[in-house]
Amino acid sequence: MAKIHFFYSTMNAGKSTALLQSNHNYIENGMETILFIPKADADKNDGYIESRIGLRAKAIIVDNDFNFYTYVKANVSKNLQCILIDEVQFLNKSQVIQIGKITDKFNIPAMCYGIRTDFRGELFEGSKYLLALADNLIELKTVCSMCSRKATMVVRLDNNGKVLTEGEKIQIGGNETYQVVCRKHFRSLTKLI
Numbered sequence: 001m002a003k004i005h006f007f008y009s010t011m012n013a014g015k016s017t018a019l020l021q022s023n024h025n026y027i028e029n030g031m032e033t034i035l036f037i038p039k040a041d042a043d044k045n046d047g048y049i050e051s052r053i054g055l056r057a058k059a060i061i062v063d064n065d066f067n068f069y070t071y072v073k074a075n076v077s078k079n080l081q082c083i084l085i086d087e088v089q090f091l092n093k094s095q096v097i098q099i100g101k102i103t104d105k106f107n108i109p110a111m112c113y114g115i116r117t118d119f120r121g122e123l124f125e126g127s128k129y130l131l132a133l134a135d136n137l138i139e140l141k142t143v144c145s146m147c148s149r150k151a152t153m154v155v156r157l158d159n160n161g162k163v164l165t166e167g168e169k170i171q172i173g174g175n176e177t178y179q180v181v182c183r184k185h186f187r188s189l190t191k192l193i
């Protein structure tokens with residue numbers, strides 16, 4: 001039976017690279033895949049999923065009204081062996097449920113890659129429901145930028161390096177930057193937990 005695999009991490013843990021390498025393995029073996037990317041992230045790369053090591057692949061851009069189940073049902077083929085979704089934190093609850101239906105009804109595995117928590121330490125909606133519904137949870141690890149512990153959190157900084165604890169979940173075109181940290185440093189920087 002096909003499974004939902006949720007690869008979760010904080011930022012800069014090589015998620016897109018892992019997705020593109022998995023995709024490459026399918027293609028190399030003559031199998032078909034479909035790649036998806038949420039609109040919130042797609043605009044900056046013109047619908048391509050790109051990795052810092054130079055791999056890239058075209059993805060279907062999805063907004064909040066996009067129905068994964070309907071789309072895959074219309075495009076399913078014998079040779080379709082996997083769907084891969086980047087930045088799954090931006091999906092909503094219904095879309096995660098649609099992914100489950102695809103996996104169960106068409107026996108097609110879903111490889112989902114995303115960030116677990118936002119800059120306030122709260123679960124993203126897509127990640128929340130994938131943590132609940134995925135068969136397989138895989139953590140992609142990275143190291144805290146301030147010590148040698150595992151980074152599990154992210155802080156948002158303004159352009160003066162000041163830590164931000166309020167604001168929109170998704171900033172597009174802002175001057176903010178992000179820093180990955182362990183829980184202890186998240187606590188000392190944000191005072192949120």
Ligand SMILES: [Zn+2]
Pocket residue numbers: 144145146147148149181182183184185
């Ligand atoms: Zn730390």
